[in-house]
Amino acid sequence: MRFYEYEAREIVELAGIPVTKYGFCQTADEARKVAEEIGGPTVIKSQVLTGGRMKAGGVQFADTPEEAAEHAANILELEINGLKPVGVLVDPKAEIKQEYYAGVVWDGTAKKPLMLFSDMGGIDIEQVAEEHPDHVGRGHISNLLPVGDFEAKQVIAATGVTGSQLNRATPVLAKLARLFRDNDMLLAEINPLAELTDGSFVALDAHMEMEDEAVGRQKNLLRKELGIAEDDTRDNYVPSQFEKNVKAIDAADHRGVIQGKDHGFKGNLGLVIGAGGGSLTLTDAVRNQGGRPANYSEIGGNPSVAKACGLATEVLQKDGVEKIAVMMSIVSNTRVDIVARGVIKACLELGRDPAETIAIFRIPGAWEDEGSKILDHYGVEYCDRTVSLWDAAGRAVAKIQGAST
Amino acid sequence: MSATESMDSVFIDVEIAEPAASDVDLAKKLEEVCPVNIFKATDSGTEIVSGQLDECVLCELCVEAAPTGAVTIIKKYEQ
Amino acid sequence: MSILLDKDTTFIVQGITGREAINLTRECLDYGSKIVGGVTPGRKGREVHGVPVFDTVAQAVENHGEPIDGSVVTVPPGFTKDAVIEAIANGIKLLVIVTERIPRGDVAEMVEFANTHGARIIGPNCLGLIVPGVCKMGGIGGPAKDAAKSYEPGIVGVMSRSGGMTTEISSSLTAAGLGVSTAVSIGGDAIIGSTYAELMPYFEADEQTKAIVIYTEPGGRMEAQLAEWKKENNSRLPIVAFMAGKFMDDEEMQGMSFGHAGTIVEGKEDSANEKIKRLEEAGIKVVERIDEIPDAVKERIEG
Numbered sequence: 001m002r003f004y005e006y007e008a009r010e011i012v013e014l015a016g017i018p019v020t021k022y023g024f025c026q027t028a029d030e031a032r033k034v035a036e037e038i039g040g041p042t043v044i045k046s047q048v049l050t051g052g053r054m055k056a057g058g059v060q061f062a063d064t065p066e067e068a069a070e071h072a073a074n075i076l077e078l079e080i081n082g083l084k085p086v087g088v089l090v091d092p093k094a095e096i097k098q099e100y101y102a103g104v105v106w107d108g109t110a111k112k113p114l115m116l117f118s119d120m121g122g123i124d125i126e127q128v129a130e131e132h133p134d135h136v137g138r139g140h141i142s143n144l145l146p147v148g149d150f151e152a153k154q155v156i157a158a159t160g161v162t163g164s165q166l167n168r169a170t171p172v173l174a175k176l177a178r179l180f181r182d183n184d185m186l187l188a189e190i191n192p193l194a195e196l197t198d199g200s201f202v203a204l205d206a207h208m209e210m211e212d213e214a215v216g217r218q219k220n221l222l223r224k225e226l227g228i229a230e231d232d233t234r235d236n237y238v239p240s241q242f243e244k245n246v247k248a249i250d251a252a253d254h255r256g257v258i259q260g261k262d263h264g265f266k267g268n269l270g271l272v273i274g275a276g277g278g279s280l281t282l283t284d285a286v287r288n289q290g291g292r293p294a295n296y297s298e299i300g301g302n303p304s305v306a307k308a309c310g311l312a313t314e315v316l317q318k319d320g321v322e323k324i325a326v327m328m329s330i331v332s333n334t335r336v337d338i339v340a341r342g343v344i345k346a347c348l349e350l351g352r353d354p355a356e357t358i359a360i361f362r363i364p365g366a367w368e369d370e371g372s373k374i375l376d377h378y379g380v381e382y383c384d385r386t387v388s389l390w391d392a393a394g395r396a397v398a399k400i401q402g403a404s405t
Numbered sequence: 406m407s408a409t410e411s412m413d414s415v416f417i418d419v420e421i422a423e424p425a426a427s428d429v430d431l432a433k434k435l436e437e438v439c440p441v442n443i444f445k446a447t448d449s450g451t452e453i454v455s456g457q458l459d460e461c462v463l464c465e466l467c468v469e470a471a472p473t474g475a476v477t478i479i480k481k482y483e484q
Numbered sequence: 485m486s487i488l489l490d491k492d493t494t495f496i497v498q499g500i501t502g503r504e505a506i507n508l509t510r511e512c513l514d515y516g517s518k519i520v521g522g523v524t525p526g527r528k529g530r531e532v533h534g535v536p537v538f539d540t541v542a543q544a545v546e547n548h549g550e551p552i553d554g555s556v557v558t559v560p561p562g563f564t565k566d567a568v569i570e571a572i573a574n575g576i577k578l579l580v581i582v583t584e585r586i587p588r589g590d591v592a593e594m595v596e597f598a599n600t601h602g603a604r605i606i607g608p609n610c611l612g613l614i615v616p617g618v619c620k621m622g623g624i625g626g627p628a629k630d631a632a633k634s635y636e637p638g639i640v641g642v643m644s645r646s647g648g649m650t651t652e653i654s655s656s657l658t659a660a661g662l663g664v665s666t667a668v669s670i671g672g673d674a675i676i677g678s679t680y681a682e683l684m685p686y687f688e689a690d691e692q693t694k695a696i697v698i699y700t701e702p703g704g705r706m707e708a709q710l711a712e713w714k715k716e717n718n719s720r721l722p723i724v725a726f727m728a729g730k731f732m733d734d735e736e737m738q739g740m741s742f743g744h745a746g747t748i749v750e751g752k753e754d755s756a757n758e759k760i761k762r763l764e765e766a767g768i769k770v771v772e773r774i775d776e777i778p779d780a781v782k783e784r785i786e787g
Contacts, residue, residue: 106588109709111595111675143592144600184587214587217562254560255503257584276672277646277699277728300648301584302504302623304441305416305459329648330634330655332611332669333504333582333623341416341459349412364633365651366511366626370463374416377482385633385655388775438530440503464506466532 001210002234004047006089007226008206012190014225015179017172018202020094026087031072034090035065041093044071046078046085049234056080061093094204099192100161101125102173104180112140115177117156117169121192135159147177168201169193183221184214242295242318249310256303256334258311260295262318267292269359269400270315270324272308272343275300278329278389285393286325291400294321302333308342309349316350316357323359323403325396330364330385336371339363344378355379359399362392414458418479419443419467425475426450435476438466486615486666487641487686487693488578488604495554495578495621496521496544498567500532504582505558507623508612509533512556514628517619520548523567541574554578556612556621564608565590572603580621581607581677591675598677605677611647611669624669625651638663640781641687641721643680644699645672645706646728652774653697653726660778665693679706681713688719695781696723700759700770707759711766722784723768726777727760 003011006024013019023034024047035042046058053059058080062068072088099121107114117137120128129136137158141147152173156166172193180188187209194204210218212233222228239247246260269286271293273279279298286293295318299311315324326343328334340361347354361375364385375382381399383392425431432446441460444467445452461478468476497512499505500522510533512519521544522537524530530537538544545552555576559567564583571579579598586608598605606613612622616635624647625631634655640662644650647669654664668683670676680698687693700707707725714723760770769780 106592106674108674109679109705111592113592143589143596181589184589186588211588213561213585214589217587275646275648277644277649277701278652280701281728302507329646330651331648332626332631332651333508333647335462335507335626338462345412345415345459348415364630366623366630368630373480374482389652390773440501440506462503462507464510466506 001212001215002049003208003210004049004086005045005205005207006047006087007228008208009089009203010226011179011183011208011221012176012203012206014221015175017175017190018200019206020092020202020204022092023090024087025072025090026076028069028073028076031088031090032065032069035062035068038090038092042068043091043093044068044075045089045091046075046080047087047089048080048083048085050081050083053080058085091204094194094202095197096192096194096204097197097199098165098195099204100169100195101128101189101191102169102176102193103187103189103191104177104185105187107140110140112143113177113180115139115141115152115155115173117152117159117173119159119161121194125189125191141177141181143181147174147181149174152177164199165195168195168199172201172203184211184218185209186211242314245314246297246311249307249314253304253307256299256301256307258303258307259298260311260314261297262295265293265295266320267294268320268322269396270294270318270321271297272299272312272315272324272326274298274328275331275334278327281329281389282327282393285390286397289390289394289397291393291397294318299328299339300334302335303338303342305338305341305345308339309345310342312343312346313350316346316352323357323396323400325359325393327360327362327389327392327396328365329389331366333366334363335366336363336368337374338367340371340374340380344374344380355381360392360396362387362389411456413455414481416481417458417461418481419453419458419461420477420479421451421453421471422475422477425471431471431475434470435467438470440464440466443467485690485692486618487668487683487690488606488666489554489613489615489619489621491516491618492518493553493578493619493621494518494520494548495556496523496541496552496571496576497532497535497556497558498523498541498571499558499560500524500535500537501527501530502558504623505556506532508556508558508582509535511623511627511631512620515614515620515625515631517621520544520552541570541576545574551575554580554621557581558583561586561590565594568594568605569597572598572601577603578621579603579605579607579677580610580612581605581671582610582612582622583607584609584673586673588673588675591673595675595677606668607671607673607677609673610671610676611650613666613668614664615666616664622669624667634658635667636663637665639665639692639694641665641690641693641696642667642698643670643683643696644668645670645701646699647672649699649726649728653699653777656774656777657697657781660782662695662778662781665690680710681706684710684713684717684719684721687721688717693721695785696721697777697781698723698725700725700727700763707768708762711763711768714766714768722781724777724780724784725763725768725770726774727756727770727772
């Protein structure tokens with residue numbers, strides 16, 4: 001789950017890290033008021049979930065509250081990468097002495113969070129790491145022990161930073177590390193962390209991403225503190241109705257997993273396929289044998305009949321779908337008979353003949369004998385493991401092409 | 406929204422013979438052991454939740470929990 | 485003989501009264517596994533397919549009369565961490581975590597706790613492991629007679645992040661007469677208890693294993709880690725990698741996304757072709773159709 005900059009600032013502030021006296025505004029008038037309170041030059045920043053704000057004109061400087069209001073009015077209407085802002089941030093223009101970078105990310109190989117710090121902030125950290133490795137300090141933190149301030153101190157000292165700067169930056173990085181863990185973040189960055197001319201340290205920009213799996217247990221932060229609605233998921237792209245429906249069915253029942261994607265698919269053969277690696281292999285196999293999939297999907301884990309039925313129903317109801325192919329790699333914990341019940345039920349509830357509607361059923365594995373009894377009863381064509389994923393896909397394609405001629 | 410009618414008990418049915426069906430203690434046991442909530446314990450014995458029948462995983466824990474022969478699982482696709 | 489598991493391994497099932505656990509308990513028992521107890525808090529006194537259920541892991545250990553080797557954990561994601569730590573705190577050394585969608589921070593905690601207590605975690609979000617014809621932990625392979633069709637004892641160690649493909653790959657090896665020594669579904673999450681490289685020393689020490697087959701996709705760095713391990717350790721085991729979804733190299737795939745600071749942690753992720761090159765430089769053969777695996781293995785063994 002992604003956050004707007006103003007939300008990331010609030011998260012950082014809640015963790016005890018100093019921020020500017022910024023204001024989040026949704027009208028030009030609010031922007032004027034905030035600029036008046038700040039009482040000096042300001043920066044007006046578009047609040048959108050995309051990069052490239054500066055280039056697109058989404059970041060403007062203002063010397064007076066009037067200018068601030070003007071910029072705000074323009075930026076509020078400015079689309080960046082197809083997105084309109086949800087508001088603007090009005091920031092006091094800071095008197096910066098130096099910019100630093102502080103961040104925490106996951107290191108999947110070490111299986112621990114990694115703290116990062118650089119005294120070359122404000123620019124792309126990856127570039128700094130490549131060109132000036134001495135200027136990037138890094139250190140892992142334990143998943144079990146509380147984060148010690150000294151661990152952050154070590155990371156910062158490795159870049160050569162010392163003196164009062166070291167002492168002021170240390171608690172910032174340590175608190176960032178704690179918030180990373182406490183709030184289930186995948187990424188927590190402050191760039192730049194600015195040292196102002198008066199010597200204070202302030203987070204001038206913040207970037208946070210929370211793990212989707214953890215959203216359910218971060219209600220206090222999300223709902224209470226930030227006021228983010230439950231259905232506000234900030235997906236990277238706009239899901240289709242099909243994708244939304246499948247997601248809703250998946251979320252309502254914890255038994256098994258289903259996923260559906262149809263972005264860019266416009267065919268007549270609906271795919272109820274799995275799992276994971278199998279889905280990739282099968283989608284390719286269908287396309288490479290002249291088939292036209294209507295969608296991609298994944299069914300896996302140990303789904304209930306209702307969940308399998310739900311996915312098949314959604315696929316069958318897509319525009320243009322004439323038949324469905326139900327295929328998976330050999331299954332261990334997904335039960336063949338349960339999936340068979342699900343897909344057949346989907347056909348029956350839509351008033352369709354399973355034998356006509358299901359072009360092929362290829363799921364070898366757990367409970368396959370029971371599954372084939374069900375498929376036999378309804379006249380559905382199926383193959384066992386001696387038929388490869390490739391050949392099963394080929395049969396489905398042949399069946400649907402034969403039916404249309 | 407198209408009119409899809411939710412169908413119950415397409416694949417599986419469960420029957421409980423008397424006097425087991427009216428046995429209140431058995432009802433509680435059945436409700437407890439079934440992992441897909443097919444059985445509901447009431448004051449008059451066991452009630453079958455027909456909307457859950459098709460979720461039956463054929464674990465037969467209900468058959469084991471009841472007196473021999475009292476609970477029968479019917480696979481409609483075998484008839 | 486095998487890795488991690490053998491005919492004498494005892495284990496419990498945590499969350500045994502749940503729908504999936506009831507299923508896999510039956511399967512493991514039928515397959516010859518020694519399940520000595522189950523744990524579901526509040527359900528002490530019940531039985532699942534003859535296996536006694538307890539409230540705590542400690543009670544299960546006491547009932548057994550001696551240390552229990554392992555646990556298959558099916559407890560829902562909000563409670564998994566607690567269950568795993570309870571198991572390790574009570575002396576359990578091998579955890580197979582079936583549960584999926586556990587928050588990453590919890591997984592990292594469990595893994596670190598296991599590491600500091602000499603325990604090994606397989607998973608999470610995995611199907612477990614199987615020693616063909618002997619025993620299994622988890623739902624891998626399904627019921628005994630289905631598992632028998634894909635898993636025959638043999639000489640190839642199999643490791644896969646995709647649960648379903650573990651069996652599909654093993655099936656091809658069995659059909660070709662090579663068979664499987666131990667197959668491990670290592671789990672699909674971003675952070676898992678045991679990576680390919682971390683399991684290699686076990687296979688290396690297993691006389692029965694003469695070759696390794698792994699499953700890969702474009703993206704991710706576990707295979708690069710394996711390639712490095714192979715180079716540094718002068719391994720006797722030839723490795724063949726089956727790669728699925730190469731055509732989807734450009735598309736959004738499931739997998740680790742660490743934000744834009746990610747690459748400075750893990751290095752640039754390989755494109756499919758770069759990955760193939762990197763693997764082959766380390767002497768790992770990459771194939772793209774499952775039916776090519778047995779021949780690639782035979783070639784490597786004889787070569």
